[in-house]
Amino acid sequence: MSQPSSDPPSQQPAPSGLAAESESTPVVRASFSMQGFMDGWLHCQHAADYLARFASSDRFDPEQLTTRLSTYLNEALELVFRSAPGPGELIVTIHRQHDRLDVALACPIAGDERMRRSVRRATEADAVATYRRGFAGLLITPPASEDLSEWEADAGLLELVALHGITLALHEAGDALVLHMTVPHE
Amino acid sequence: MNECIDCIGDFRDDWPSTEGGVRGPAVCVSVVFYPADFAVRWSQCSATADFFAEYFAAVEACRRDDPAARDEFIGTLSYVVNELVENAVKFSVGETVEVTVGVEDDELIVMAANQILATTATPLVEKFRELLAGDPQELLFARVEANAEDPEAGVSGLGFLTMMSDYAARLGWRFAAVHDNPHNVLLTTMARLEVRKP
Amino acid sequence: MDPAQPYTVHYHENNQEVAIAGSLRPRDADDFGPVREVLVRVAAAIKGTLYLNLKRLRYCNHRAFVELARFLEHCRREHPELRLKLVISSVIPWAPIRFGYLTELFPNAIVEQYDRAFYPGQGVIENDQLIPVLRTQTNIVWDHERELLRKHGLRPGMRVADICCGIGDFAVLLHKEFKPEVIVAVDHSRPFLQYAIQVAKEFGINDIEYQYGDAANLLLASNTFDFVTSRLSLQVFDQPELIMRELLRICKPGGRVYLTNEMMSHNYGYPRHESVSWTYAQTMKMFATLGMDLSIGPKMYSLLTDLGFEDVSMEQIGITNANTVVEDFARVIESWEEYITGELSTATGQPQAIVDRLKAGFKDHVYAIRSRRGFAIWPIFVASGRKPAPTRESPTR
DSSP: OOOSSSOOGGSSOOTTTTGGGGTTTEEEEEEEEEEHHOOHHHHHHHHHHHHHHHHHTTSHHHHHHHHHHHHHHHHHHHHHHHOOOOOSSEEEEEEEEEHHHHHHEEEEEEOOOOHHHHHHHHHHOOOOHHHHHHHHHHHHHHSSSSHHHHHHHHHHHHHHHHHOEEEEEEEEETTTEEEEEEEEEO | OEEEEEEEEEEETTOOEEEEEEEESSSSEEEEEEEESSSSHHHHHHHHHHHHHHHHHHHHGGGOOOOOHHHHHHHHHHHHHHHHHHHHHHHHOOSSSEEEEEEEEEEEEEEEEEEEGGHHHHHOOOOHHHHHHHHHHHHHHHHHHHHHGGGGGOOHHHHHHHHHHHOOOEEEEEEEEEEETTTTTEEEEEEEOOOOOO | OOTTTTTEEEEEEGTTEEEEEHHHHHHHHSGGHHHHHHHHHHHHHHOOEEEEEOOOEEEEEHHHHHHHHHHHHHHHOOOOEEEEEEOOTTTTTTHHHHHHHHHHHHHTEEEEEEEOOOSOOOOOOOOOOSSOOOOOOOOHHHHHOOOOOOTOOOOOOOEEEETTTSSSSHHHHHHHHHOOEEEEOOOEHHHHHHHHHHHHTTTOOOOOEEEEOOBBBOOTTTOOOEEEEEOGGGGSSSSSHHHHHHHHHHHEEEEEEEEEEOOGGGGGGEEEHHHHHHHHHHHHHHHHHTTTOOTTTGGGHHHHHHHOOOEEEEEEEEETTTTTHHHHHHHHHHHHHHHHIIIIIHHTTTHHHHHHHHHHHHHHHHHHHHHOEEEEEEEEEEEEEOOOOOSSOOOOO
């Protein structure tokens, strides 16, 4: 955790590089030590609800955006939680660009492959068909097979892309994995 | 780190601690606002306070099984965070306000950092020294009375005195130079609370 | 709400509805267990339609969504005759997307979208303003009333008449709980009766006889029924004694007439009790201009004894925020607010300042209900009496 600095974090090299875009304005940045974050499952929703409410506070209908953003952010945070990354920090930054919010989640790379696998599945071609196939499989065959168990564990992000029209991307920055989510205001 | 001009009260200059590149303390959460770009209203201050309180109530080191003890913990942390955040946002002249809460060695620390005009630093130093000089309960009582007699007088420091008197918080402040802006000073306010054993 | 469990799940037998509210974000299938247990139990116990009230389910993670889908699959396999209606609100933006997707997969489930208070079987309703009020009231009163009915003499296998049955929800509950030989339910509102008939049909109940009728001139034979009920109704008639005479007439000698009515002057909420008391005093005045006595509750004793009923028994149900699900109680008051500051205020020509003050007063009552330090009560009086056996001097009327 950094000491308070005279340099605003938005002007420091941000892992996502989003701050470099001149039309993007910073909304909020939150960092969580992984150890405390992993203390409780409810931390995922505490963080999602708070950050969503904060980032929606200037909208004409803040409740609508709060509900959507918290829903999407929570799935991403739950994935981080399930990935059980090692010690380090989880950093969530939210920027605004015109009619959308850019959300970046950076977490330590250590841990299992869930994050990479989940985003890869969610960003493959025809996410809708992939989701529907996997979902139907879940209902007919409760996941006895490893494939289905894995699919079920990863389906949170896939659903966001397939049903809710969210855009996702993943990149690595040093010792951090960074998940990007684009959330339209409406 | 910014060059320290002055440290007053129970400010821990070594917190959050780092040792050989490994960051500590074990549990820490920090939120940065950008009030020049995204306005921070009073409702967001209280939402921030509630968030920190609920979050840390679920952290292992602070967890309480007894609902009354849990409520007390939440009430205390929420009050302290709210006071520090509101002050920091109200008096901020820089681009960011940063709030940090962490728990380490049975101590819960709340910290808020914001830039202020350098010209206001000296009078503030005096005010803070005054707050720390006497018995917080007596000072609080005197200021509440003064406020009642003349509500227009704008008595300050009630929030800090309440923290010290009612919540047993130890307060400290750090004034530091801002590298690229000699007109501003970085003020960091710290409140230290004991995490009571169940 | 319990911080460790930020959601609630309730079964409302009256509506055959499982309501899930709050934030349902389980970690795994086990975490979903408490919800699954309620859903599976209810699905096994009912016929007709099961309503899933999801209007107040603000957050649902993907795990919960999959588990809900698994429940629909379970119903398809184990209860193929059961229909499922998922009631959602457009206020929750993800809900139409997710649940719309589910209804593509499950032909036994449909989605209905509501923005106001829930009620099943909407259909063609002419005056729907009161229906949400009546439904939510029955929801919270039934738990208290079912035992009192027993205490006041209702038994299985009886012939029962429910006069001024309104939307028929009480008749359905009574039918399920007490299995009477016959229930005849009478009301003077065609929209209410249409609604009641539709509800009974959706719940697979065929043997409640609904009649359009005038409670002061019932088209029912004398001395027919073992148990005659009239609930929260005398208070709306300007000549309640005319209704009472009819209730007495259709009751068998030795049978009982059972009544409930309010004492609105004693609706109370603390803190802000002055505002709350003013609100109900003003509401009573408004009802009084239409000939209604909303504090007739305690007067039932003399109404019954004056007409010659024997073995008259009276008591009070106190609906409070301590003995009732808080959110249900709050919803009742909110539905009163909507009706009283809307239709009733318009009907009685209230100026805007009064309407505003009434709104504030109802909100103060809701505040008292929800506040940890608050106390709120809605008293309902319950009374019954036995129709005497005929004598040579006074043959059966």
